[in-house]
Amino acid sequence: MRQKVASSGDYLKLAPATYISRADYFRLPREDMVRARAMAWAGARPTSVIAGLSAAALHDYPLPQWISSEPIELSLPNYHSSRPMSGLRPRHHPPALQERTVWVRNRFGLARATDPLLSGLDLARWHRRHLGVQALDQGLRRGLFSSDELASFVTGLGPLSGIKVLRQVARQATPFSDSPRESMLKSYLFDAGLPAPHQQAKIFHRSGAMLGRFDFFWPEISFAVEYDGQGKYLGEFGTDREEAVFNDLHRQHSLSNVGITIFRANKFNFPDGSAIEGIRELYRLLSMRNLPFVNGRWESAGLAWR
Structure with missing residues (x-):
């Protein structure tokens, strides 16, 4: 990145007085596009703290495809200007949250960002609750903070915009999800009013x-x-497609034979909402049948929410 005014169309403006070669920028992965712009804006606003989606990119949290086109989010404690700034979305944290910052270094520089815990909570209250659950699940799984720390922090928050959402995502966050899609499915099961699985x-x-x-x-x-990713049918785990399909059918038959009813969510029935409706209806019907599984023949990592 260059700290000067570019005199050529070969450079792209990332932030005031900071430019990058267009060719270099558009070769970057979408997460690095966000990181480059975030570091540039942090340099242009030295008292700022990178926040929201931008901080989530710095912490390697799972992010939506549309993030590369989003404005950079900076927490600006003394921001009072009404003049819009292209490419920037000013945020504000109350004094109680302004200390939750960490220094982050990457290939584009060094800057302050909200810490992993607050970044996950901000995703939930500023964007989508499910994004917050995905981030917090990953933070717990990676040991960036503990379940007790998360619960204690949210419990101790006073009046705050979005506090109800923060309490919900704190209840849903666990270190047990294997993938972002699994975290999102869990959040939708919670929304559907089902008991915690x-x-x-x-x-x-x-x-x-x-x-x-x-x-x-x-x-x-x-x-x-189960959330059925397609990777296991495409050789992702070193097994060819035919063998993967056979193994999956054999496994499903074995589990059905011991009395378990299985519903599979996937990239086709989950986005349109039919998976959640199907799960809710099956839960209702199976509750009427009331056939519990044999005690002592199963174990789990824990409940999906508290």
């Missing part, structure tokens, strides 16, 4: 052999839900 539930044969593992499991009605 167990996450990463292992099912055992009476011989003691493990039959399989489910993303979500309600043992009280022998009902399991």
Whole structure:
């Protein structure tokens, strides 16, 4: 990046007085595009703190495809200007939150950003609640903060815009989700009003052999839900497609034979909402049947929310 006014169309303005070669910029992954612009704006506003989606990019949180076109978010404690600034979305944290910052260094420089915990909460209250759950799940899984720290922090917050949302995402955050899609599915199950399922539930044969593992499991009605990524059918785990399909069918038959009903969410039925409706209806029907799974033949990482 260059700290000067570019005299050629070969350079792209990232922030006031900061430019980058267009060719170099458009070769960057979308996350690095955000990081480059965030560092440039932080340099242009030395008292600022990178926040929101921009801070999430610095912490390597899962982010939506549209992030590369979003304005950079900076927390500006003394921002009073009404003049719009292209490419920047000013934010403000109350004094109680302004100390939750960390220094972040990457290939584009060094700057202050909101810490991983606050960054996840800001995603929930400023953008989408499900993005916050995804980020907080990953933060817990990576050991960036603990469940007790998250719960204590949110409990101690006073009146704050979006506090109800923050309390909801704090309840939903766990270190058990294997993927961002699983975190998002969990958040939608919460919204659907379902009781908390167990996450990463292992099912055992009476011989003691493990039959399989489910993303979500309600043992009280022998009902399991999985998010089906397509990677396992495309050789992602070193198995060819035909073998992966065979193994999956064999596993499903084994689990069905011990009385478990399985629902599979995927990239086709999850985005249009039909997966959640199907899960809710199956839960209702299986609750009427009331056939719990055998005690002692399953275990889990823990409940999906508190």
